[in-house]
Amino acid sequence: MREIVNFSRRAFLKTGALIGGGLVLGIVGPANGTRAYAATVPEAPFIPEAFVRIGTDGAITIIVNKSEMGQGVYTSLPMLVAEELECNWSKIRVEAAPVDPVYNHTVFGMQMTGGSTSVPTEWERMRKVGAAAREMLVMAAADTWKVQKEACRAENGVVYHGTKKFTYGQLATKASGMPVPANVQLKDPSLFKIIGKPTHRIDSPEKVNGRAVFGIDVTAPGTMIVLIAHCPVFGGKAKSFSSEKARAVPGVKDVVQIASGIAVVGDNFWSAYKGRNALEVVWDEGPLAGLSTSGMRKEYAALVQNPGIAARKEGDPEKALGTAAKTLTAEYEVPFLAHAAMEPLNCFVDLRAGSCEIWTGTQSQTADRDAAAQIAGLKPEAVKLHTAFLGGGFGRRANPHSDFVSQSVQVAKAVKKPGYCQHNCVNFL
Amino acid sequence: MISLKVNGKRYEVDVSDDTPLLWVIRENLGLTGTKYGCGMAQCGACTLHVDGRAVRSCVTPVSAATGREIVTIEGLSSDGSHPAQRAWIEEDVPQCGYCHSGQIMSAAALLSVNPKPSDADIDEAMSGNICRCGTYQRIRRAIHRAAAIMAQGGRK
Ligand code: FES
Ligand code: FES
Numbered sequence: 031m032r033e034i035v036n037f038s039r040r041a042f043l044k045t046g047a048l049i050g051g052g053l054v055l056g057i058v059g060p061a062n063g064t065r066a067y068a069a070t071v072p073e074a075p076f077i078p079e080a081f082v083r084i085g086t087d088g089a090i091t092i093i094v095n096k097s098e099m100g101q102g103v104y105t106s107l108p109m110l111v112a113e114e115l116e117c118n119w120s121k122i123r124v125e126a127a128p129v130d131p132v133y134n135h136t137v138f139g140m141q142m143t144g145g146s147t148s149v150p151t152e153w154e155r156m157r158k159v160g161a162a163a164r165e166m167l168v169m170a171a172a173d174t175w176k177v178q179k180e181a182c183r184a185e186n187g188v189v190y191h192g193t194k195k196f197t198y199g200q201l202a203t204k205a206s207g208m209p210v211p212a213n214v215q216l217k218d219p220s221l222f223k224i225i226g227k228p229t230h231r232i233d234s235p236e237k238v239n240g241r242a243v244f245g246i247d248v249t250a251p252g253t254m255i256v257l258i259a260h261c262p263v264f265g266g267k268a269k270s271f272s273s274e275k276a277r278a279v280p281g282v283k284d285v286v287q288i289a290s291g292i293a294v295v296g297d298n299f300w301s302a303y304k305g306r307n308a309l310e311v312v313w314d315e316g317p318l319a320g321l322s323t324s325g326m327r328k329e330y331a332a333l334v335q336n337p338g339i340a341a342r343k344e345g346d347p348e349k350a351l352g353t354a355a356k357t358l359t360a361e362y363e364v365p366f367l368a369h370a371a372m373e374p375l376n377c378f379v380d381l382r383a384g385s386c387e388i389w390t391g392t393q394s395q396t397a398d399r400d401a402a403a404q405i406a407g408l409k410p411e412a413v414k415l416h417t418a419f420l421g422g423g424f425g426r427r428a429n430p431h432s433d434f435v436s437q438s439v440q441v442a443k444a445v446k447k448p449g450y451c452q453h454n455c456v457n458f459l
Numbered sequence: 460m461i462s463l464k465v466n467g468k469r470y471e472v473d474v475s476d477d478t479p480l481l482w483v484i485r486e487n488l489g490l491t492g493t494k495y496g497c498g499m500a501q502c503g504a505c506t507l508h509v510d511g512r513a514v515r516s517c518v519t520p521v522s523a524a525t526g527r528e529i530v531t532i533e534g535l536s537s538d539g540s541h542p543a544q545r546a547w548i549e550e551d552v553p554q555c556g557y558c559h560s561g562q563i564m565s566a567a568a569l570l571s572v573n574p575k576p577s578d579a580d581i582d583e584a585m586s587g588n589i590c591r592c593g594t595y596q597r598i599r600r601a602i603h604r605a606a607a608i609m610a611q612g613g614r615k
Pocket of ligand 1: 495
């Protein structure tokens with residue numbers, strides 16, 4: 031049984047300010063528990079363990095713990111909350127969740143997006159968040175009017191009792207002081223008004239006017255642009271290299287070696303690009319040097335001759351085939367698909383003594399943050415990772431090696447100057 | 460110094476002549492709506508308008524763009540009201556959205572010379588714009604819808 035915790039009161043007291051003011055609500059899973067939460071949050075300068083924030087202006091912010099990579103999760107998860115919250119859909123805003131255990135995948139136990147799991151695994155939790163918030167708003171209204179909460183009704187962002195009414199914005203501050211209901215009644219699906227109904231995507235307007243911020247768009251004054259010459263074979267590394275010509279390119283600031291290649295650091299993309307092209311590298315292609323598509327095809331074709339694993343067995347196919355009037359044989363092949371996204375892999379790093387801040391489009395926040403922390407020699411909590419829009423994910427941005435994030439932090443560390451680094455991958459899928 | 464006119468505003472930038480227009484727009488002018496996908500005229504993510512024509516800014520040296528009218532996705536309309544932008548929202552075209560600045564700029568250039576394109580016209584004009592999420596069917600529908608909005612007096 032999950033427990034719903036009201037985060038807003040304590041956080042209010044500690045931080046004094048909450049953008050927009052109002053009600054903040056989250057649900058803590060059994061693995062984290064209230065104790066873990068209590069140990070970390072009071073000191074936090076913001077309120078991470080929250081999924082919904084209702085401002086005194088009536089704006090409803092849903093903090094989404096999944097990465098928006100085109101699958102529509104910035105719309106679908108808010109739909110789950112809004113259904114139970116009985117709010118006005120047009121008041122919904124979305125914010126990407128920071129990294130925190132409360133935002134972990136409810137099944138996989140780490141913060142990540144993948145496997146078409148977002149709606150099924152958040153189906154109950156997000157609806158409970160919405161229902162609990164609605165209950166607290168109703169309680170706040172009932173308490174003000176001195177009436178039974180059962181006699182009040184919430185609809186479209188307003189709580190009514192007879193002819194009296196309060197908007198959610200008017201109730202937000204008081205609602206944040208209400209106890210979180212232990213048990214919330216979820217709607218019967220026959221009553222759904224939003225779930226299952228065609229709903230326009232929340233993120234379309236900013237994706238048609240150029241304002242949507244993808245990882246590659248993140249910048250700050252003085253950002254250095256990094257391009258890495260990677261070994262043409264995964265797992266290979268540079269045996270030797272000469273950076274003389276690259277360093278001679280105007281705008282190139284530095285050339286550093288990292289585990290997987292040679293990084294050129296420039297004032298701008300074009301300098302870094304020309305610098306990278308001027309690098310002279312001798313590669314050690316590593317253990318996968320001999321791997322090829324045709325070789326793998328041969329290997330698979332040979333494996334097909336072995337008996338397979340039975341996924342299901344019904345009847346007696348051998349016998350049936352032996353007596354069939356006609357048998358057909360066909361071979362099917364599908365090619366390898368590159369998990370290449372439209373937006374080249376990239377990562378923005380601000381590495382300083384004792385802190386590291388990262389902006390990137392990732393599907394794998396916990397692993398990426400932890401990998402960054404390890405390279406930077408910091409505690410995971412000292413690394414702040416912000417999730418931008420992903421220009422496609424396709425699993426490439428959920429990477430057990432956290433490769434593009436790790437490389438960026440390695441470079442930031444190697445240049446030994448505090449500041450901003452935007453690392454863009456070119457010719458690296 | 461190179462002087463540029465982008466979205467009706469004049470800019471002076473200090474970059475080397477061979478810098479692709481894309482990087483000047485993104486890095487020097489901070490207009491990040493124009494996207495980088497391939498850098499070799501293969502994907503269309505970087506499409507913008509130069510004198511009204513759809514151009515791949517990743518392979519256009521900045522020196523070739525001086526004295527011309529450059530329009531990026533940010534300048535297509537001040538408020539997202541271009542018929543293509545409206546149609547894109549109504550048809551829920553974008554998925555990840557990364558390709559759509561370029562898609563919309565290509566579509567807008569098409570509609571400006573062909574206000575009622577056929578499917579074949581659309582396929583031809585849009586063939587250089589790749590969408591990894593595969594939104595092609597909705598792009599086509601949205602272009603027809605944009606044409607209808609224009610025919611009903613919606614702004615061009
Ligand atoms: S970035 Fe210009 S066509 Fe791909
Ligand atoms: S919407 Fe993702 S590449 Fe087109």
